[in-house]
Amino acid sequence: MRYADTILEIIASSHSHMTAEQIFFALKQQYPSVVLATVYNNLNSLYAQEKIRKISVAGYPDRYDKNTRHDHLVCRRCGSLLDIHLSDLTQELERQTGFAIEGYDLKIRCLCPQCRAKEQAAHQAYESQDL
Amino acid sequence: MRYADTILEIIASSHSHMTAEQIFFALKQQYPSVVLATVYNNLNSLYAQEKIRKISVAGYPDRYDKNTRHDHLVCRRCGSLLDIHLSDLTQELERQTGFAIEGYDLKIRCLCPQCRAKEQAAHQAYESQDL
DNA sequence: ATTGGAATTAGAATAATTCTAAATTTGGTG
DNA sequence: CACCAAATTTAGAATTATTCTAATTCCAAT
Numbered sequence: 001m002r003y004a005d006t007i008l009e010i011i012a013s014s015h016s017h018m019t020a021e022q023i024f025f026a027l028k029q030q031y032p033s034v035v036l037a038t039v040y041n042n043l044n045s046l047y048a049q050e051k052i053r054k055i056s057v058a059g060y061p062d063r064y065d066k067n068t069r070h071d072h073l074v075c076r077r078c079g080s081l082l083d084i085h086l087s088d089l090t091q092e093l094e095r096q097t098g099f100a101i102e103g104y105d106l107k108i109r110c111l112c113p114q115c116r117a118k119e120q121a122a123h124q125a126y127e128s129q130d131l
Numbered sequence: 132m133r134y135a136d137t138i139l140e141i142i143a144s145s146h147s148h149m150t151a152e153q154i155f156f157a158l159k160q161q162y163p164s165v166v167l168a169t170v171y172n173n174l175n176s177l178y179a180q181e182k183i184r185k186i187s188v189a190g191y192p193d194r195y196d197k198n199t200r201h202d203h204l205v206c207r208r209c210g211s212l213l214d215i216h217l218s219d220l221t222q223e224l225e226r227q228t229g230f231a232i233e234g235y236d237l238k239i240r241c242l243c244p245q246c247r248a249k250e251q252a253a254h255q256a257y258e259s260q261d262l
Numbered sequence: 263a264t265t266g267g268a269a270t271t272a273g274a275a276t277a278a279t280t281c282t283a284a285a286t287t288t289g290g291t292g
Numbered sequence: 293c294a295c296c297a298a299a300t301t302t303a304g305a306a307t308t309a310t311t312c313t314a315a316t317t318c319c320a321a322t
Contacts, residue, residue, distance in 0.1 A: 056189040096217050102240045109234045
């Protein structure tokens with residue numbers, strides 16, 4: 001895992017949530033000979049060690065994130081992600097489910113500002129059309 | 132959308148969480164000439180109308196579920212899903228995020244009973260080996 | 263009957279990811 | 293240092309899930 005630390009740094013220092021391909025291009029800046037499969041190998045290994053998180057949203061490639069406890073806002077229109085720090089639900093979920101849980105993944109569906117603007121524009125175009 | 136209602140019924144009456152392919156085979160019982168692309172067309176349309184939910188877990192094909200409010204237990208080892216009815220977090224999430232949210236998706240990571248048994252067996256084999 | 267629009271079909275295409283086998287690198291040992 | 297074994301990387305083929313395209317079929321309204 002010669003590249004594992006560099007990949008961890010790329011993920012840690014990114015404010016976006018990068019796909020395997022984006023990480024691949026970032027890594028290529030430093031190691032031009034590296035190959036996408038290696039990135040997948042490293043990401044899978046880091047994920048298995050729980051050093052990174054993997055975020056799956058239907059319709060989008062998997063994205064990777066640092067493994068700190070936080071939740072995500074997901075735009076229902078463009079799929080963009082935003083970290084959000086909410087209070088930890090583990091205790092409450094254990095109380096409600098009645099057993100020890102290993103963790104959880106909370107995605108909040110919303111509209112990002114750009115998409116909100118686009119939807120409003122579309123809505124107004126519709127409203128003002130001749131009927 | 133000639134098959135939409137049948138697909139809805141298949142999803143509603145299934146206690147598992149079916150993949151597009153499983154739904155395709157179930158639908159084929161009644162309509163042997165139907166084709167996988169049609170199932171995807173119907174599922175995408177039902178999903179766009181919010182009549183069904185789509186569940187994405189990294190490493191597994193998307194699965195579909197009825198669109199009632201409930202959460203999911205996800206086995207971290209085999210990916211199996213189980214519905215669980217927890218109290219609605221919308222209010223609390225709106226309070227914490229400070230804006231109107233459209234919904235959320237909560238997956239609780241755990242080990243299903245079968246996988247727990249397997250992990251224990253593996254653990255005991257490891258413990259009892261000659262060192 | 264005829265037509266138009268929507269849905270379905272078949273199958274090719276695409277995208278993401280994994281797999282396989284060969285080559286390379288690494289670390290330990292004599 | 294030289295060698296070996298193990299682990300990692302590489303290249304590229306393969307697989308899987310899903311979407312796309314174009315042709316066909318279905319159905320409802322003339």
